[in-house]
Amino acid sequence: MDLRQLRHFVAVAELRSFTAAAGELHMSQPALSQSVARLEKELGCALLHRNKQNPGQGVLLTVAGETLLEEGRDLIAAAQRAEERTRRAGRTSSGVSLAMGFTSGTPQHLVAAALAAADGIDGVDVYPVELDWGHEHQAIVTGRADLAYLQYAEGTPVAGHTVTGLELLERVALVPTNHRLAHRGRVTLADLAGEAILDPGSAEGVPGYRDLWLGEPRPAGMPIGRIVGPPARTVQEMYSFVAAGRGMAIASKAVADQFQRDDVVALVVPDLASVEVGVARLVEDRRPPVRQVFDALSRLSRL
Amino acid sequence: MDLRQLRHFVAVAELRSFTAAAGELHMSQPALSQSVARLEKELGCALLHRNKQNPGQGVLLTVAGETLLEEGRDLIAAAQRAEERTRRAGRTSSGVSLAMGFTSGTPQHLVAAALAAADGIDGVDVYPVELDWGHEHQAIVTGRADLAYLQYAEGTPVAGHTVTGLELLERVALVPTNHRLAHRGRVTLADLAGEAILDPGSAEGVPGYRDLWLGEPRPAGMPIGRIVGPPARTVQEMYSFVAAGRGMAIASKAVADQFQRDDVVALVVPDLASVEVGVARLVEDRRPPVRQVFDALSRLSRL
DNA sequence: CTCTCTTACGGCTGGCGTAATGATT
DNA sequence: AATCATTACGCCAGCCGTAAGAGAG
Numbered sequence: 001m002d003l004r005q006l007r008h009f010v011a012v013a014e015l016r017s018f019t020a021a022a023g024e025l026h027m028s029q030p031a032l033s034q035s036v037a038r039l040e041k042e043l044g045c046a047l048l049h050r051n052k053q054n055p056g057q058g059v060l061l062t063v064a065g066e067t068l069l070e071e072g073r074d075l076i077a078a079a080q081r082a083e084e085r086t087r088r089a090g091r092t093s094s095g096v097s098l099a100m101g102f103t104s105g106t107p108q109h110l111v112a113a114a115l116a117a118a119d120g121i122d123g124v125d126v127y128p129v130e131l132d133w134g135h136e137h138q139a140i141v142t143g144r145a146d147l148a149y150l151q152y153a154e155g156t157p158v159a160g161h162t163v164t165g166l167e168l169l170e171r172v173a174l175v176p177t178n179h180r181l182a183h184r185g186r187v188t189l190a191d192l193a194g195e196a197i198l199d200p201g202s203a204e205g206v207p208g209y210r211d212l213w214l215g216e217p218r219p220a221g222m223p224i225g226r227i228v229g230p231p232a233r234t235v236q237e238m239y240s241f242v243a244a245g246r247g248m249a250i251a252s253k254a255v256a257d258q259f260q261r262d263d264v265v266a267l268v269v270p271d272l273a274s275v276e277v278g279v280a281r282l283v284e285d286r287r288p289p290v291r292q293v294f295d296a297l298s299r300l301s302r303l
Numbered sequence: 304m305d306l307r308q309l310r311h312f313v314a315v316a317e318l319r320s321f322t323a324a325a326g327e328l329h330m331s332q333p334a335l336s337q338s339v340a341r342l343e344k345e346l347g348c349a350l351l352h353r354n355k356q357n358p359g360q361g362v363l364l365t366v367a368g369e370t371l372l373e374e375g376r377d378l379i380a381a382a383q384r385a386e387e388r389t390r391r392a393g394r395t396s397s398g399v400s401l402a403m404g405f406t407s408g409t410p411q412h413l414v415a416a417a418l419a420a421a422d423g424i425d426g427v428d429v430y431p432v433e434l435d436w437g438h439e440h441q442a443i444v445t446g447r448a449d450l451a452y453l454q455y456a457e458g459t460p461v462a463g464h465t466v467t468g469l470e471l472l473e474r475v476a477l478v479p480t481n482h483r484l485a486h487r488g489r490v491t492l493a494d495l496a497g498e499a500i501l502d503p504g505s506a507e508g509v510p511g512y513r514d515l516w517l518g519e520p521r522p523a524g525m526p527i528g529r530i531v532g533p534p535a536r537t538v539q540e541m542y543s544f545v546a547a548g549r550g551m552a553i554a555s556k557a558v559a560d561q562f563q564r565d566d567v568v569a570l571v572v573p574d575l576a577s578v579e580v581g582v583a584r585l586v587e588d589r590r591p592p593v594r595q596v597f598d599a600l601s602r603l604s605r606l
Numbered sequence: 607c608t609c610t611c612t613t614a615c616g617g618c619t620g621g622c623g624t625a626a627t628g629a630t631t
Numbered sequence: 632a633a634t635c636a637t638t639a640c641g642c643c644a645g646c647c648g649t650a651a652g653a654g655a656g
Contacts, residue, residue, distance in 0.1 A: 027622070
């Protein structure tokens, strides 16, 4: 079995269409058809129910197809992790080196704590990797990071990861200094009703991420305003967006404490639920250094 | 990255030699050299320290090489499991079907219990797969079985598996009916000193397996006799070996209770430690039906 | 001189693209 | 007719094998 074939099959299975998958994979549809046919021949069983009475509705998966879709996704992700981890190892001269993912919204002391945690473990070195907003999950799955700090609605589990909640962060609304509410230290959701808001984007694998940073669900009568994109990738981009007067943005108080600009003001919003910051690792990651650092950080939990 | 290349690299890394690995892989050595070189180029880092001052001692691994060796082994095993599971799914008409591995030495009621356990779980079907002696571990790793019954020295953990001990089995020595000890119901290790014994082979991934079925370690003055191969693959082969007068064999009492032949006698050996029978699954196997059946069987433990 | 890995080169296979065909609504 | 997949066929890249080269004991 070949990883390329597997990628081909997974694309077809996910999109339920050879034509669509061929586009996605940047290859011709007949070539894709052949590739999957070869895979089926090698496995000795059909993976897709073809063209019977559904040429319009695309293809359906067989039991074997369902199985290979699940297994194949895992396998492709594992292959990418292997590649990424090897590349990273190639960049370090010696010893074990772990990548700690964080975003510009992560409280600084936590990043420092991660580096400090490694000092206590012999032969293990942790280096920080800054990730784009909302890519923490993806970074762990693809192997760009071994561990990552994650922000999520309190108590929401994240599939595929082992997460330990560490802190709760109050939330603030960021507005320009010349905003009508800028002189208020704290505001309510009612005050913010109808305000244009920065598009938070969405985080693969983190359900509820988008709603979290839109301040949803909001009580009746405090509707959300226009959502303005594109999503910010970092805190700096978020501040620039706000300073330009295009709308407000919701952030954690930790962000506002760490980044100060005189053209942007942070207003505490007490009726927005706090967000939880946690440290995450892949459930199936059994590498001892990863476990050790993870456990050390877990012990710092204030929850 | 390609699985073929990965297999090439893993072979070289494990054997610490291109020449040896090329033989193992049934390909020419220069082709293998190129294949690994291509992989290194793709990854952008060296995996092996070449030909510096060790052309005699073979190659050494770099940090990246060590990483890719570990990751690659896992990945290749995972690929094989994916393939095997898909093939199995292709053979079942519908629904979830799990393979329960056992050997001819597994107490029958446990196999029956596994099938019965599935009846209580909706949409899950368990079917038995008979494995060769000592291949239980390998079967789980390669995906031939999702669960398997395993026999091991009491309390010995098996790497890579989650195991629940279920029962302890007394052990017996199998001898021909015309053997000098055949009329005795029970014997000691001292009685068996110097007897020729069937080669138990070894089980990949189960440390101590060989010693277990040789009755080792034996007290001083009760030395092991000649070890006669080839290893038996099933209980029937073992009985035939013994009946032919080529030597004795050590088995669990459960085996002797289940298989009766008038040309072979089972003698209880009280001073051999009991073996533990447990049910095993892969640590990282998170599929709910596997967990459910495993947990149901774990609840049957008498330990 | 032997052992081992690398470089060079030629041949072949396998996978892709284009074009044509089939099946269904 | 339009859509979606398969079959037919030619082309090319990549991989393997053979042969030659290079460095160390």
